[in-house]
Amino acid sequence: xxxxxxxxxxxxxxxxxxxxxxxxxxxxxxxxxxxxxxxxxxxxxxxxxxxxxxxxxxxxxxxxxxxxxxxxxxxxxxxxxxxxxxxxxxxxxxxxxxxxxxxxxxxxxxxxxxxxxxxxxxxxxxxxxxxxxxxxxxxxxxxxxxxxxxxxxxxxxxxxxxxxxxxxxxxxxxxxxxxxxxxxxxxxxxxxxxxxxxxxxxxxxxxxxxxxxxxxxxxxxxxxxxxxxxxxxxxxxxxxxxxxxxxxxxxxxxxxxxxxxxxxxxxxxxxxxxxxxxxxxxxxxxxxxxxxxxxxxxxxxxxxxxxxxxxxxxxxxxxxxxxxxxxxxxx
Amino acid sequence: xxxxxxxxxxxxxxxxxxxxxxxxxxxxxxxxxxxxxxxxxxxxxxxxxxxxxxxxxxxxxxxxxxxxxxxxxxxxxxxxxxxxxxxxxxxxxxxxxxxxxxxxxxxxxxxxxxxxxxxxxxxxxxxxxxxxxxxxxxxxxxxxxxxxxxxxxxxxxxxxxxxxx
Numbered sequence: 001x002x003x004x005x006x007x008x009x010x011x012x013x014x015x016x017x018x019x020x021x022x023x024x025x026x027x028x029x030x031x032x033x034x035x036x037x038x039x040x041x042x043x044x045x046x047x048x049x050x051x052x053x054x055x056x057x058x059x060x061x062x063x064x065x066x067x068x069x070x071x072x073x074x075x076x077x078x079x080x081x082x083x084x085x086x087x088x089x090x091x092x093x094x095x096x097x098x099x100x101x102x103x104x105x106x107x108x109x110x111x112x113x114x115x116x117x118x119x120x121x122x123x124x125x126x127x128x129x130x131x132x133x134x135x136x137x138x139x140x141x142x143x144x145x146x147x148x149x150x151x152x153x154x155x156x157x158x159x160x161x162x163x164x165x166x167x168x169x170x171x172x173x174x175x176x177x178x179x180x181x182x183x184x185x186x187x188x189x190x191x192x193x194x195x196x197x198x199x200x201x202x203x204x205x206x207x208x209x210x211x212x213x214x215x216x217x218x219x220x221x222x223x224x225x226x227x228x229x230x231x232x233x234x235x236x237x238x239x240x241x242x243x244x245x246x247x248x249x250x251x252x253x254x255x256x257x258x259x260x261x262x263x264x265x266x267x268x269x270x271x272x273x274x275x276x277x278x279x280x281x282x283x284x285x286x287x288x289x290x291x292x293x294x295x296x297x298x299x300x301x302x303x304x305x306x307x308x309x310x311x312x313x314x315x316x317x318x319x320x321x322x323x324x325x326x327x328x329x330x331x
Numbered sequence: 332x333x334x335x336x337x338x339x340x341x342x343x344x345x346x347x348x349x350x351x352x353x354x355x356x357x358x359x360x361x362x363x364x365x366x367x368x369x370x371x372x373x374x375x376x377x378x379x380x381x382x383x384x385x386x387x388x389x390x391x392x393x394x395x396x397x398x399x400x401x402x403x404x405x406x407x408x409x410x411x412x413x414x415x416x417x418x419x420x421x422x423x424x425x426x427x428x429x430x431x432x433x434x435x436x437x438x439x440x441x442x443x444x445x446x447x448x449x450x451x452x453x454x455x456x457x458x459x460x461x462x463x464x465x466x467x468x469x470x471x472x473x474x475x476x477x478x479x480x481x482x483x484x485x486x487x488x489x490x491x492x493x494x495x496x
Contacts, residue, residue: 055488074480081481108427135480145487148480152471272424273381280416286402286409291419302424315385320429321470 007063009038010054011093012083013045014069014076015103015153019170020094021045024066026173027180037184038064042083051079054086062086064183066093066166070103070312071154075147084160089183091195095169097156098194099263099271100312102169104153107311107318108303111151112325151321155312165194167244169261169309175246194244198266201240201258204249207231213284217298220257231257232282237298237305242274260309270315272306339393339459341368343452344379348406349441350398356445364449365456368396375399376437377410381421388430388467394459398438398448411439433458434465 013021025031025046041062042049054062065087071077084090095101106114119125119132137144156162166179179195182188189195202209209230218235225231231238231252238257240249244265251258264271279299285291299305307314345351351372357364373379376399384395397418405411418437425435436455440448 052488052491074477075484077477078481078484145483147484148477150477154471270382270385273385276381276417276420276424280420281413283416286412286415288415288419291416295419295423299420299423302420302427306424315382315389316428316430316467317389318470319427320467322429 006036007038008041008061009034010042010062010065010083010087011040011045012042012065012067012069012079014067014079014097014156015072016069016094016096017102018045020068020096023094023168023170023173024176027177028173030177034180051082054082057086059085060088062088064089064091066091067156068093068097068170069156070096070100071156071159072103072106072150073147074150077154077159080156080159089163090156090160091179092156092162092165094171095167095261095263095309097162098165098167098313099310100153100155101261101309104155104310104312105304105308106153109319110321110324110326111149115149116325152318153312158312163191164188165263167194167196167263168246172247194263194266196262197245199245200265201243201245201247201249201252201262204245204247205230205240205252206249207252209233212282214282214294215284216294217279225255227255231255235298237275237279239271239275241278242268242271263309271310272302272314275306337460337463339367339456339464340391341394341396341452341456341459342387342392343368343370343396343398344373344376344383345370346376346378346399346406346411347372347374349400349404349444350376350438350448352442353398353440353444353448356442357449358445360445362445362449364452367456368452375405375407375410376414377405377407379414379417381417381424384421384435388425388434388465391466391468393462393465394434394436394455396436396438396452396455398440398451401439401441404441430465431462433462 011024040047042054065083067080067083067090071080092098096103115132119127133146135146135148168175175196182195207230208228210233212233214235216235217237220236223234225234225236236257238252239260240252240258242264243258243260244262246262260271264274268274283291283294285294303311345354354370376397379397387395397414399411399414400406402411415437422432422435426432438451
């Protein structure tokens with residue numbers, strides 16, 4: 001990596017937990033190589049840069065933007081649009097930007113219900129005047145604004161055009177480094193692709209697979225799984241079958257079923273649909289009533305089980321707004 | 332103006348060996364059924380990936396029917412049992428998403444059952460008409476509020492950026 005011409009790198013976070021930022025630092029001393037190859041123009045967690053300085057830059061003057069986090073407020077959408085305009089390559093970094101992740105589970109609810117819970121109903125809330133954030137507030141000096149909070153959390157590519165995706169909650173440091181090297185060397189796959197493996201977590205899982213025939217799905221606290229046999233064969237809902245490899249099968253290796261944080265494997269358009277297909281195939285019954293019972297009892301929370309990381313990116317994107325307290329907000 | 336009756340859009344996946352032939356038979360026998368159904372022939376009801384059904388709803392279908400050979404009569408031995416289990420999974424998930432149960436139907440129809448298929452279609456069309464339009468994409472419809480909010484941020488930032496003369 002020559003220092004002759006340094007590129008420009010921006011990292012940004014929207015609706016996310018901060019884990020992706022830590023994951024970037026997880027590449028350890030290689031961060032120095034990154035600093036050698038790039039001037040870091042924006043990285044809220046690590047660098048003191050201002051939005052105004054980004055706004056002043058010429059369009060497409062940032063070489064690479066790693067954008068993590070889903071989009072749930074107008075401020076985040078503004079930043080996504082700004083960074084898209086200023087960046088040559090936009091990477092949806094991590095599960096939130098890629099497919100909504102945990103923040104997008106809010107899509108079973110809406111703004112009104114979320115505000116009601118957060119500002120009124122939780123036992124620890126002390127809000128005697130019933131104050132709620134307003135997008136507009138009149139004060140003596142004029143109007144004050146807060147960003148608009150959306151009813152529906154969006155992925156980054158539902159907001160702006162995305163060039164590449166780096167999956168994972170968070171992406172593993174080795175995969176991040178692989179991606180940075182690929183970007184620096186210009187050895188990138190076709191635009192729009194996921195930078196990563198095209199196999200599933202099962203391919204990396206050391207457990208023995210024989211025959212999957214299940215009479216009953218079990219919750220993790222109900223059994224102590226056998227250390228060598230496939231977890232799904234033991235009745236645990238393991239999402240490894242639908243999930244892209246990249247983590248090294250960390251969870252199933254230590255006896256905890258895969259929850260799908262690395263997102264859908266290549267060719268899977270809807271993570272939940274793939275899980276439904278796979279689980280339907282292993283249920284050992286041809287009797288409609290028994291099947292119904294196995295599913296009802298074994299999967300009490302289908303959205304949390306099948307769409308824990310991908311609700312915003314799923315075909316249906318959210319639970320219907322109908323029947324929820326309307327708040328008037330959209331998007 | 333005359334009251335316009337809601338005409339639901341139903342997508343139906345019919346298996347090549349039984350149900351599609353049942354639909355053919357209904358045609359040659361001149362059995363009338365509601366024209367609201369858009370039929371898609373698949374080789375087997377077991378070919379129907381839940382993605383197809385979810386996509387149909389997301390793209391504007393008001394109801395989806397999956398039709399295949401009777402249990403025990405699948406051309407591919409037991410794939411219709413898989414379809415049955417998948418259907419149950421799908422129903423369970425759709426319910427959680429707030430899609431009414433009447434909008435999805437699994438129908439067994441052998442190649443000889445043109446009449447039965449036609450009446451199942453009529454029944455489903457009536458049922459979905461009763462439920463009304465699904466309009467799924469309306470759930471994330473953009474009414475301009477977001478654009479206005481972003482515009483506000485842009486204006487605010489532009490104001491700060493102005494260099495006083």
